[in-house]
Amino acid sequence: MGPKRVVILTGAGISQESGLHTFRDTGGVWSQVRLEDVATPEAFVRDPARVQAFYNARRAQLLSVMPNAAHTALARLDAEFDGELLVVTQNVDDLHERAGSRRLLHMHGELGRARCTDCAATREWNSAIEPDTPCPSCRQPRLRPDVVWFGEMPLHMEAIERALMACDLFVSIGTSGTVYPAAGFVQMASGHARTVELNLEPSDGWTQFDDSLAGPATKLVPAFVDELLAR
Numbered sequence: 611m612g613p614k615r616v617v618i619l620t621g622a623g624i625s626q627e628s629g630l631h632t633f634r635d636t637g638g639v640w641s642q643v644r645l646e647d648v649a650t651p652e653a654f655v656r657d658p659a660r661v662q663a664f665y666n667a668r669r670a671q672l673l674s675v676m677p678n679a680a681h682t683a684l685a686r687l688d689a690e691f692d693g694e695l696l697v698v699t700q701n702v703d704d705l706h707e708r709a710g711s712r713r714l715l716h717m718h719g720e721l722g723r724a725r726c727t728d729c730a731a732t733r734e735w736n737s738a739i740e741p742d743t744p745c746p747s748c749r750q751p752r753l754r755p756d757v758v759w760f761g762e763m764p765l766h767m768e769a770i771e772r773a774l775m776a777c778d779l780f781v782s783i784g785t786s787g788t789v790y791p792a793a794g795f796v797q798m799a800s801g802h803a804r805t806v807e808l809n810l811e812p813s814d815g816w817t818q819f820d821d822s823l824a825g826p827a828t829k830l831v832p833a834f835v836d837e838l839l840a841r
């Protein structure tokens with residue numbers, strides 16, 4: 611009798627083999643630019659053009675990358691698993707959706723959406739946001755990337771915590787386990803759920819997991835999904 615209520619957390623590592631940089635590996639995003647300069651509300655007040663340029667470049671890159679075998683395997687799980695499933699991603703890319711995942715929450719928002727700081731309207735946005743780009747709803751030039759910056763509240767936390775407290779299997783894929791609240795999810799699931807980490811190398815929190823498997827996501831995730839669907 612296999613697990614019936616599964617929560618899967620993903621991080622930048624699941625998109626690495628699609629060609630998107632992770633944040634803290636060698637050559638990662640935060641070794642190219644300081645997060646204090648481009649990923650905080652203060653940075654946006656201080657230098658909005660620099661923040662928009664940082665996200666415009668990352669948004670443009672999304673148009674040239676594809677989901678990889680790990681995203682596709684999670685989409686297959688979404689289609690075939692008859693229990694409760696929730697994928698919680700820290701990623702702001704749209705590779706899970708494009709692979710076909712439906713039962714999915716973005717806790718750090720989405721690069722492919724813009725939000726107006728005046729009228730709060732959000733909408734799909736796949737091109738550049740310039741400082742003078744008018745909001746389609748209120749016409750004010752007050753658009754920002756609809757992502758969660760450091761110091762801002764992650765999204766969907768109530769639904770995520772409810773799922774973590776009820777799950778019988780928690781899987782963490784491609785995340786360094788350094789940024790909260792996501793880094794604390796394994797603790798919330800421990801005790802009532804089996805906890806498994808699939809990561810290129812053991813993360814900072816690997817000792818908190820029942821099992822920690824090391825390897826690339828495109829190898830580990832399809833095998834893990836096959837095993838889960840066979841139970």
Ligand code: APR
Pocket residue numbers: 620621622623624626627632633634635638700701718783784785786787788789808809810811812813825826827828
């Ligand atoms: N397959 C599996 N895991 C991988 C792969 C791969 N091909 N490549 C890298 N990894 C692992 C790394 O070993 C590392 O543990 O993915 C993890 C990436 O860690 P980070 O770069 O810290 O990314 P993440 O954990 O998603 O960062 C969390 O921090 O900067 C903020 O908001 C940002 O959502 C992000 C959050």
Ligand code: ZN
Pocket residue numbers: 726727728729730731745746747748749750752
């Ligand atoms: Zn507006």
